[in-house]
Amino acid sequence: MQDKNSSYNKNRFDLKSITHTSGFSSFTSALMAIFLGLIFGFIVMLVAMPENSLAGFQYVVFGGLNRIGDVFYFATPILMTGLAVGFAFKMGLFNIGASGQYTMGMFFAIYVGFMWDLPSNIHWIVAILAGMLGGMIWGFIPGIFKAILNVNEVITSIMFNYIGMYLVDMIIQGSSVMYISTKTRTNYLPASVQIPSLGISGSNVNFGIIFAIVIGIILYIVLQKTTFGYELKATGFNKHASEYAGMKGKTNIIITMIIAGGLAGLGGAFAILAPSAIAGSSMTYEPINIIAANGFNGIAVALLGNSHPIGIIFSSVFISHIQRGGTLASLVGYKPEIIDVVIAVIIYFSAFAMIMNSALARFIKKRVDKKHAAMETKEGEAVQSDLDEVSDNGREEAE
């Protein structure tokens, strides 16, 4: 009897400690999302071209491993935009304007690259900082509209995606230094403004990814350990309670949007200032009136990473990984759009899997509890104290 009782307690404790840690549950739900997404992706590939589906799927899943440098290179900008979306989301702001902030950051970096003549050891650093500033400005404006006039940040930041994009395209097209009209792209940036390469042959991976990861870790510390992070999350969870506790909600909205914008701006700078594997060239920007896809991919990255800075680091690398794999799938005849479908499905399931996950946890718990309920009726008062504690927890649900 005594043994049974203690094992019962232990069992319950284990279950609690597993299902109750939010980190674990978001991790499992992300894994589940990826798993379901891949299965669905495979089905899509099967339908599109049955004979090559296995080979193609293999490329999608494992192809990126052979191009690890490229995976990290392409992960850099979406990691930054992912942080930009996720960080704002922690405060309950939906920063859909990462694209505009990203484009602005890119433009500021390009501008410093072409127009400022600085020593090569600091030129690229100044360009990166300029990119951050550009993004900050584009985050600040929706932030101030939200804080002072209570204009929904989704609307303003969507508008600022367009405003930023057209503005940048217009300025670049109007400058003969920056723009080569015959090739409809920007000129090659000077080597002094390119971020030092990490030296992995055949890829453009550079110090940008290291900066990005460090920034992600810093954000994690800010969110978890500082009073600012405490206020930010409190506001995100419950705006009214944060107001009641005397937090300066409006100021925090503006600061959060500035930081988010700066993050996306850095993403733009990292993307455009990456070194080129071909000597004498550089990354270029095509002012062709298209909103930067990396901004929207950031939303996907943030969702898959559950808005958690560390989660976002991993989700950006993962998404970059299957994107690389997807381009390789074209070797066996798949269109690159297929891989976009697969990624979209993964994102879709990441929202869906959160629900699945909690439903699964409830199901397991219910079964275990039922078993114990039967046990309790036999044991009577022996487990009464334990029950009391549990009923305290579950009270809200019961009422």
Next chain:
Amino acid sequence: MENYIVEMLNITKIFPGIIANDDITLKLKKGEIHALLGENGAGKSTLMSVLFGLYQPEKGEIRKNGEIVKINNPNDANALGIGMVHQHFKLVEIFTVLENIILGVEPNKMGFLQKKEAREKVVELSERYGLMVNPDALIEEITVGMQQRVEILKMLYRDNEILIFDEPTAVLTPQEIKELLQIMKGFAKEGKSILFITHKLNEIMEVADRCTVLRKGKYIGTVDVKDTTKEELSKMMVGRDISFSVDKEENKPGEIVLSVKNLSVASKIHKNNAVKNVSFHVRRGEIVCLAGIDGNGQTEFVNALTGLDKVSSGSIALCGKDITKAPIRQRSVMGMSHIPEDRHKHGLVLDYKLEENLVLQRYWQPEFQKGGFIKFDAVRKYAENLIENYDIRSGQGPITLARSMSGGNQQKAIIAREIDKEHELLVAVQPTRGLDVGAIEYVHKQLVARRDAGKAVFLVSLELEEVMNVSDRILVMYEGEIVGELDPKTTTVQELGLYMSGAKRDMVKEINDAG
């Protein structure tokens, strides 16, 4: 063999982590008023939801007139003649009374609504039972008491014979409560059977024939009300003796802590002021209670007092310093503690841990942060201290999510936080709302202890019993004005009720002078 209209036999309902109903049996006789008594979380609402078809029990059966029935959803319940007035009304705000009553059972000819027919039936019912309503008024424009009458008419319109009332008196004035209890008695006389959920013992003593008591999901017993006493019932409910009167000594008012002068606050709903020209003082060592029926400007007044909303005219001073325009943080630093009306909306960040909630007002103080970094070990220590001193119970101590705590313990956490913070004035807004008798006793003791420690306590309450027992001075608010100042020792509940319903008022000027 007695004649039961409804029998719920050995009902067991399990939620994840909790057995909400554990082998409960409840038998309802035809034509009786049967009270269902229990603390918060005892499983009363769950049991009624099972009967109404909202939940399916894991075990047990329901019989009507001796035959086993299966109730899968509220429509099944309706077909069996079971109707329910929910604690939070289920009405469409922008529909008229008539439209709400016929909602779901609209009389129609080929899809065209036959309102005339419906209106006749509604008017006939409302006259027969004395449930006065205006069929064409919009729900959002009528009082809570009238909304309840609409809910009752909904049941009658559907020819229900088993009526469930889920804490119907919580939102009513004393006069309205009296009327409601009369109406319930009338139903019983007509042969309708009533299940009456409540935790107010006086009402049970007044109308109920029998009473079933639940505690922590378990069946404790069913008693004949005429053979029992309030004390006995409360002991069954809580499992220990409870004192109903609040023990307190004579108060010794000191200097003025809070002074409100000619305060007006704009309404967010209509163009007029919600609070009109209110003036009063609160002194050290006294509990001043603002009484009134919900929606008479108390919320707006408290929001202005605590800084959540702007004042349109007038002034507020705390310890002699003007705080009319001070930000919330400054008011808090100057000595205002605030137990908010809505603990989920304002009082707690539900997704934060208990310890994080306990420093919600103080996280920025040097004790808990250094250079912008929160000292989590200091927070933990402080939280453990408060948890012990204020007996806050939770599953995992300081790291419990506030969301998973019971309402009573959430409130204890807020009280601990607000009382432990340095303060001169404690503003407590409906601090016992939704709590069971044990927790209410605790809250009242804490309020009196604050008073005896020489603090000023400003209590806003809708509960008459609380107003009469706890306060040293009563201010009654009606339609945004203070219409009377009463001494709880010399006034009666009836008189207080008259002031609250606006039937009686003193000259406002007199009060200003007296205050």
